[in-house]
Amino acid sequence: MRAALEVADQQYMTEVHMLRSKIKAIRKSVLEMSAAAESGLHIGASLSCVDIIATLYFMKMRHSPYRPDWRDRDRFILSKGHAAPALYAVLAEAGYFPKEELKTVRALNSRLQGHPDLRTPGVDAPSGSLGQGISIGIGMAIAAKQRGSKSRIYVLIGDGECDEGQIWESLATAANLKLDNLVLIVDRNGWQLDGRTEEIKRKVPLTGKIKSFGWEAYSVNGHDIEKILDVLDLCELAEGPVAIIAHTLKGKGVQFMEDTNEGHKMRLSNEQYMDALKELEEAY
Numbered sequence: 029m030r031a032a033l034e035v036a037d038q039q040y041m042t043e044v045h046m047l048r049s050k051i052k053a054i055r056k057s058v059l060e061m062s063a064a065a066e067s068g069l070h071i072g073a074s075l076s077c078v079d080i081i082a083t084l085y086f087m088k089m090r091h092s093p094y095r096p097d098w099r100d101r102d103r104f105i106l107s108k109g110h111a112a113p114a115l116y117a118v119l120a121e122a123g124y125f126p127k128e129e130l131k132t133v134r135a136l137n138s139r140l141q142g143h144p145d146l147r148t149p150g151v152d153a154p155s156g157s158l159g160q161g162i163s164i165g166i167g168m169a170i171a172a173k174q175r176g177s178k179s180r181i182y183v184l185i186g187d188g189e190c191d192e193g194q195i196w197e198s199l200a201t202a203a204n205l206k207l208d209n210l211v212l213i214v215d216r217n218g219w220q221l222d223g224r225t226e227e228i229k230r231k232v233p234l235t236g237k238i239k240s241f242g243w244e245a246y247s248v249n250g251h252d253i254e255k256i257l258d259v260l261d262l263c264e265l266a267e268g269p270v271a272i273i274a275h276t277l278k279g280k281g282v283q284f285m286e287d288t289n290e291g292h293k294m295r296l297s298n299e300q301y302m303d304a305l306k307e308l309e310e311a312y
C-alpha cells in the first residue's frame with residue numbers, strides 16, 4: 029500500500045514538473061504572438077491567467093483535440109475573451125492546431141481572432157463581450173445535467189469583469205439551480221482597463237460577496253499550480269456551484285509588465301520581446 033502511494037506521489041510530481049515546462053512554453057508563445065501581431069494584444073491579462081488555463085487543460089479537464097464531437101468532455105469558457113492569446117497558446121500546446129498558426133493571431137482571415145471565436149479548434153464559446161461567460165456556462169451545465177452527463181463546466185472571468193451586472197444575475201441563478209458541475213474562476217489580478225480595480229469600483233470582499241449568493245468560494249494563489257489543483261479537486265466535492273478567487277499578477281513573468289497596466293494592450297518591440305524571453309529562461 030505504502031509503495032503504491034509512493035508511486036502515485038512520484039507520478040503526480042512528474043506530471044506537475046511536465047506542466048511547469050509546458051507553462052514556460054505557453055508563456056513564450058504568448059510573447060511570440062505579441063511580437064508577431066500587427067496590432068496590440070492583451071498580454072498582461074493573458075500572462076496572469078496562463079497557469080490557471082494550462083492547469084485545467086493539462087491536469088484536470090477531460091478533453092481531446094482528436095475528439096471535437098465528444099459530448100461528455102468538460103468545457104472551458106474564457107469569459108475574459110481579451111486574454112485569447114493565453115487560450116490559443118494552451119490549445120496549440122495541447123494539439124488543437126499547429127503552433128505555427130499562433131503567429132497569425134489577429135490577421136485577416138486567421139482562425140485566431142482578437143477574441144475567441146467558434147472557428148478556432150477547441151474553443152467552446154465565443155467571448156469578449158464581458159459578463160456573458162457564466163450565463164453560457166449555466167446553459168451548458170443545465171444541458172449536461174439534463175442528458176445525465178458528467179461533463180463539468182469551467183468559466184474564467186476577470187476581476188474588472190465583475191463590474192458587469194450580468195455576473196451577479198448569473199451567480200444568483202446558478203446557486204438557485206444548485207449547479208454542482210459549474211466552476212467559476214476569477215482572475216484576481218487587481219487591474220482593469222482604466223486602472224486598479226479597487227479604485228474603479230471596489231470589489232472586496234469578493235469571496236464574501238460571491239458566498240453571499242449561495243456559492244462555495246475559495247481563494248488561491250493563481251500561479252501555484254499545485255494549490256490550484258488542490259482547490260479544483262475540492263470543487264468536485266461541492267453540492268452546488270463553486271468559485272475560485274485566483275490571486276494573480278497582471279503580466280506575470282515579465283518584470284516591466286508585472287502588476288502594472290503596461291501590458292494591458294500592446295505589441296512588443298523586438299527588444300522587449302528578446303528581453304522578456306531571456307527573463308523567462310532565467311526564471312524557470
Ligand SMILES: [Mg+2]
Pocket residue numbers: 186187188215216217218219220
Ligand atoms: Mg483584471
